[in-house]
Amino acid sequence: MDCTRNVVLEAWMTEHGYSSNRLADTVNKAVEEFTGRPGGLDGSSVRDWKAGRVKWPKSATRKALENVTGLPAVALGFVPRGRKQVVPTSPQQExxxxxxxxxxxxxxxxxxxAATPGTSSPxxxxxxxxxxxxxxxxxxxxxxxxxxxxxxxxxxxxxxxxxxxxxxxxxxxxxxxxxxxxxxxxxxxxxxxxxxxxxxxxxxxxxxxxxxxxxxxxxxDQAIKFRIWSHAGTLYRHMGRPADALAANDVARNLHITRRDPMFASLGLAREAAIHGTSQNHSATRRVLDQSQDAMLRATQGTYRPVWLLAFYDQAELDSLALSAYLSLGNHQMAEFHAHRSLSTLRPHMVRSRAITTTRLAHAQLAQGDADAATSTAMLVPADSATQHARVSRMLQEFGAALRAVAPDSSTTQTWIEHTAGWRIPEQDAKHTGDVL
The missing domain is CATH 1.25.40 (Serine Threonine Protein Phosphatase 5, Tetratricopeptide repeat)
Structure with a gap:
């Protein structure tokens, strides 16, 4: 039996800090979420995956693993029955x-x-x-x-x-x-x-x-064109240039892939809503978010989609973009609603997204006058995200400044000051101001 090691899965586990036993337990819980019964994996099952003894797990296990990782099984190095395995390059930690x-x-x-003449062919x-x-x-x-x-x-x-x-x-x-x-x-x-x-x-x-x-x-490639122009819209939104952001996002939304696959249409609309939020356009924000939700509901399962889209875009991300839009509009109650809904469905691998959403939730709670709840929420952000992710770091600095402004002498503010005493601001944070939450 050909037992080529699954180095892609091994690399993912190393990157995310999973032992064989921990991944087995996490997948078992994910199986229970959609079947009602826990999975039967143990550490040896995962070691069989890594060793290549099991090249294509059973369907329920595959779905659970994909939910945990946010990646399709083939992107984790598994090979459908009847296909030949291509051995990937082992990732380097250097x-x-x-x-x-x-x-x-x-x-x-x-x-x-290849260009040198010789006896061998190019x-x-x-x-x-x-x-x-x-x-x-x-x-x-x-x-x-x-x-x-x-x-x-x-x-x-x-x-x-x-x-x-x-x-x-x-x-x-x-x-x-x-x-x-x-x-x-x-x-x-x-x-x-x-x-x-x-x-x-x-x-x-x-x-x-x-x-x-x-x-x-x-x-x-239409999908990668969409990704680039959609990113361009996000770039200009964060730079405080909503007109340019809408123009760039419109290029993405007008590609024919958005007519062929409602999931692309939904993402383009959700990002458009976030841009309308920065422009203080309340009616357009609500209308486009409704359209984005409708498009997501029309998207069929099983349709081929690129790994970058499968890895992040789902209901949790749509709610995260709605959260951003409503924060910009100053509708903090709706922002908090979407924050909680996003956090409740975020997949485990979305570490960065969880930190951003949690930070935005803290802002929404503080703006509604609940300093204690807001501070407790902000303190849930892991220290590495708070200190090493420039966007999260910036938002938490702004949270601290707002907290000191509304409750300068409170014990809650003192708790926050002590909590953040050892933090260091990423150098690039000093270079940019005025971008959006």
Whole structure:
């Protein structure tokens, strides 16, 4: 029996701090949520997955695992019955600059070898190369949802975009493969763009955006075009430029993929609602959120969707965007409603999103005069998110300032001051002001 190790699953478990026993327990609970009966996995079951002895878990287990991780089973290294497994590159836990030099150097060597006359034929670039890059893209997505906004993620994604482009010159390839390589490069560059947005490095984000847009056009891939233009709308929203944000988001919403798949339409509408919130357009915000909800309800299960969309967009994210919109409008009661609903359905892997939503909930509670509840909520944000995620850090600074303004001498304020005494502000926070919650 072929027992090629599932290094993709191993990498995900390492990235998210899961032992075999802990993952088994978490999946068992997820099975119980939708079947009513707990799963029967134990640590040895997960070790069988990692060792490659089980290549395609049973359907209920797969669904539970996908709910826990936010990724489809194939993106976790599992192989449907009847398909041949492609062995992925083992992920490296190394310095991002070293990783970039290794990637670019290795591809450059391959390109030289392909171009040098000799007895061997030029290398043929195929879909197995694309598959390998797509697995690396899954790793980037997982890192983003766990950490978000970090410079290392941005650098790693940019280096992988370079790798995809360098493969174009490393040998011969079909037009399908070349288009797929451009789509991979655009995907990585869009992740670099998103990491820069999330880290509030807006000028860097614009640089990544321009290159991503060019690569997406060369690929012809509608899904990645949507992702890039939708990210552009978010970028301009956070920069306080709602007119540009609407224009960019409209490009995404007018792509034909939004007519083919209501899930894309729902995401585009939800992000439009968040933009209307920053523009203080109450009626448009409510109308577009209703349209987004309707589109999500029309989206059918089982439709093929890219891993980046499957990993994050669901009812919890729609409610998170509604929360952002209503906070901007000053409708704090509705903001709190959507915050609680989002937190109740957030999948476990959405660590960054949970920190952001919790912080926004604290703002909504404080604005309604409940300083004690707001402070208790804000103290739920993990210290690493509070100190290492630029957007969360900024929002918590603003929360502290608002708390001191409304209750300067209260014991609650003193508790918050003591709680945050050891925090350090990310350096880039000093560079940007005026962006939105």
């Amino acid at each position: 310095d991002p600059d070293m990783k970039r030099r290794s990637l670019v150097g290795g591809i450059a060597a391959a390109a030289v070898a 290398r043929r670039i195929g879909m197995s190369d694309v598959d390998r890059l797509q697995r690396r893209f899954t790793e980037i997505i997982a890192s983003d949802h766990r950490h978000g906004g970090r410079l290392g993620i941005e650098q790693r994604a940019a280096a992988l975009a370079d790798e995809a482009l360098n493969l174009q010159n490393a040998g011969s390839a079909s037009q399908r493969v070349r288009s797929s390589l451009y789509a991979c490069a655009a995907s990585f560059r869009s992740s670099a763009m998103w990491a820069a947005i999330d880290g509030r490095r807006y000028e860097d984000a614009k640089t990544h955006m321009r290159e991503a847009q060019t690569l997406a056009e060369m690929s012809g």
